[in-house]
Amino acid sequence: MTPDEEIRLVKAAANGSESAFEALVTENQKLVYNVALKLTGDPEDALDVSQETFLKAYRNLSSFRFESRFSAWLYRLAYNASMDLLKKKRGTVSLTAEDEEGEERELTIADTAPTPEESLEREETRRAVREAVARLPEDKREIIVMREFSGMSYSDIADALGIEEGTVKSRISRARAALAEILSEYGTFARPSSSKETKGGKKHA
Amino acid sequence: MPNCEDFRELISKYFDGELSADETAELNEHIAGCEDCSRFMSAYSLFLDSVPEDAEPPAELLSGVMSGVRAINAKKKKRRRALIIRWTAAAASFALVIFAGLSLFRGGYKSADTKSAEAESATSSNHYLAPTAPDDYGADFSDADLAEAPMDMAPVPEPEPAFPADSFDGAIDDTYKNETMGADPGEAYEPEAEPVTEGETVGGLHVTYVDGMCAEATELFADREWEIEPSGDEANEFWVLFHYLIDWEKALAICEELEESPAIESAEPMIAEY
Numbered sequence: 001m002t003p004d005e006e007i008r009l010v011k012a013a014a015n016g017s018e019s020a021f022e023a024l025v026t027e028n029q030k031l032v033y034n035v036a037l038k039l040t041g042d043p044e045d046a047l048d049v050s051q052e053t054f055l056k057a058y059r060n061l062s063s064f065r066f067e068s069r070f071s072a073w074l075y076r077l078a079y080n081a082s083m084d085l086l087k088k089k090r091g092t093v094s095l096t097a098e099d100e101e102g103e104e105r106e107l108t109i110a111d112t113a114p115t116p117e118e119s120l121e122r123e124e125t126r127r128a129v130r131e132a133v134a135r136l137p138e139d140k141r142e143i144i145v146m147r148e149f150s151g152m153s154y155s156d157i158a159d160a161l162g163i164e165e166g167t168v169k170s171r172i173s174r175a176r177a178a179l180a181e182i183l184s185e186y187g188t189f190a191r192p193s194s195s196k197e198t199k200g201g202k203k204h205a
Numbered sequence: 206m207p208n209c210e211d212f213r214e215l216i217s218k219y220f221d222g223e224l225s226a227d228e229t230a231e232l233n234e235h236i237a238g239c240e241d242c243s244r245f246m247s248a249y250s251l252f253l254d255s256v257p258e259d260a261e262p263p264a265e266l267l268s269g270v271m272s273g274v275r276a277i278n279a280k281k282k283k284r285r286r287a288l289i290i291r292w293t294a295a296a297a298s299f300a301l302v303i304f305a306g307l308s309l310f311r312g313g314y315k316s317a318d319t320k321s322a323e324a325e326s327a328t329s330s331n332h333y334l335a336p337t338a339p340d341d342y343g344a345d346f347s348d349a350d351l352a353e354a355p356m357d358m359a360p361v362p363e364p365e366p367a368f369p370a371d372s373f374d375g376a377i378d379d380t381y382k383n384e385t386m387g388a389d390p391g392e393a394y395e396p397e398a399e400p401v402t403e404g405e406t407v408g409g410l411h412v413t414y415v416d417g418m419c420a421e422a423t424e425l426f427a428d429r430e431w432e433i434e435p436s437g438d439e440a441n442e443f444w445v446l447f448h449y450l451i452d453w454e455k456a457l458a459i460c461e462e463l464e465e466s467p468a469i470e471s472a473e474p475m476i477a478e479y
Binding site: 012022026029122128129151172176188 | 253257271457
C-alpha cells in the first residue's frame with residue numbers, strides 16, 4: 001500500500017467508511033499480530049491485543065495527525081498493548097538488571113507458562129528470547145523488537161522513530177551488544193554456534 | 206590495539222548481512238582470537254534462530270475487529286449529517302441529464318419574493334427551490350409539500366411548479382459564498398425531531414432535497430433533464446445534498462458515476478454535520 005493510498009483510506013475511515021477501515025485492518029493485521037505474538041508468546045493474548053489495537057485506533061482515528069505512517073502508529077499501539085499485557089500477567093518476576101551505564105533498573109517481566117504442544121526445549125528457548133528482550137532498557141528493547149522481531153528495514157525504523165538512518169544503525173549495534181550481554185546469562189545461548197565462520201551474515205528482508 | 210568496541214559495529218553489520226569481503230575477513234580474524242566477540246556472535250545467532258517465523262493471523266482477528274467497529278458505530282449518537290456531492294462542470298452548459306438513482310435540485314439562488322423575508326429572519330434565509338421538470342411531479346409530490354416551511358422560519362412564497370430560465374431575474378444570492386463548507390455546522394439551525402424541510406439554509410448549504418423522500422425523490426427525478434444553477438464558490442461548481450445519506454461508500458459510487466459523464470469534470474463527496 002502506498003502512503004497516499006493509506007492516507008486516503010484513513011480519511012475515508014475517519015469519515016465513517018467501514019470498508020476503508022477493513023482494508024486498513026487487512027493490510028496491517030499480520031504486522032500487528034506478529035509483534036503481539038512475539039512479545040507475549042501466546043496466540044490468544046496476541047489475538048486480544050491485536051483486536052484491542054485496531055479498535056483503539058478506530059476510536060481515535062480523528063486524532064491521527066498523519067505525521068508518521070498509519071502502520072507505524074498501529075505498530076506502536078500494538079507494542080505498547082503487548083508490553084502492558086506482559087506487566088499485568090500474573091506470576092510476574094522481579095529482576096534487577098544493569099544497563100549500559102551501569103545503572104540498576106528494576107524490571108518486571110511476565111513468567112509465562114510454556115505451551116504443552118511445543119517441545120520443552122524449544123519453548124524454553126523462546127521464553128528465554130522473550131525474557132531477554134523484555135529485560136532490555138526501553139529504548140534498546142523497542143529498536144530490537146522492530147528489527148529482530150518485526151523485520152523492519154532501517155528506513156522504516158528511521159521513519160517510525162523520527163530519526164536518521166545512521167542513528168538507527170548505531171543504536172542497533174549498541175542494542176545488540178546489550179542484548180548479547182543479557183543472553184550470555186542464559187545457558188541456552190551459551191552453546192557454541194554450529195557455524196564458526198562468518199559468511200555473508202543473516203540477511204534481513 | 207583492536208578494541209572490541211570497534212568490532213561491535215562490524216558484528217552488527219554481519220547480522221544485517223552487509224559485510225564486505227574485506228570486512229568479513231577482518232571479523233573472522235578477530236573472533237578467532239577473541240572469546241568475548243565469539244561468544245557475542247554465537248549467542249546472538251542462536252537468539253535470531255530462536256525468533257519464531259511470522260504467523261498468519263487467525264480469521265477471527267478481522268471479523269472480531271469489524272464487529273467491534275459496527276458496535277462502536279451503532280452506539281454513536283445519531284447525529285444529523287448531510288452528505289453533499291460537489292462537482293465541477295466541464296462546460297458552461299447548465300443542462301444536465303441525470304442518471305438513475307440521483308436526485309438533483311436547483312439550488313443557490315433566491316427569488317425576488319424571498320429577499321424581504323430574509324430581512325425579517327435574522328437566523329436563516331429561505332430559498333425556494335424547485336425542479337425544472339415538467340408539470341408532473343407524481344402523486345406523492347404536491348406543490349403544497351414543496352411550499353411547506355418549518356414553524357420558525359419566515360414564510361416562503363407561493364411555489365411555482367416549473368421554473369423556466371426567463372422568469373428568473375438573474376440575481377444570484379451569493380451570501381453562501383462567504384461560508385465555508387462544514388466549518389460552521391449551522392449554529393443558526395436548531396436540530397429538531399422533525400427533519401429539515403426544503404427551503405432552509407443550514408450552515409451555508411442550501412437545502413435542496415425534500416425531507417424523508419430522498420429515496421422516492423431519486424426515482425421521481427431520475428432520467429430527466431435539469432437546469433442546474435451554480436451553488437458552490439466557483440461559477441461551474443454545483444452542490445447536491447442528500448439528507449440522511451450518511452453512507453460514504455454510496456456517495457463515492459455516485460461520484461464515480463458522475464465523473465463518467467462528459468459534462469462533469471470532477472465529483473467529490475463531503476460531509477456536513479448539523
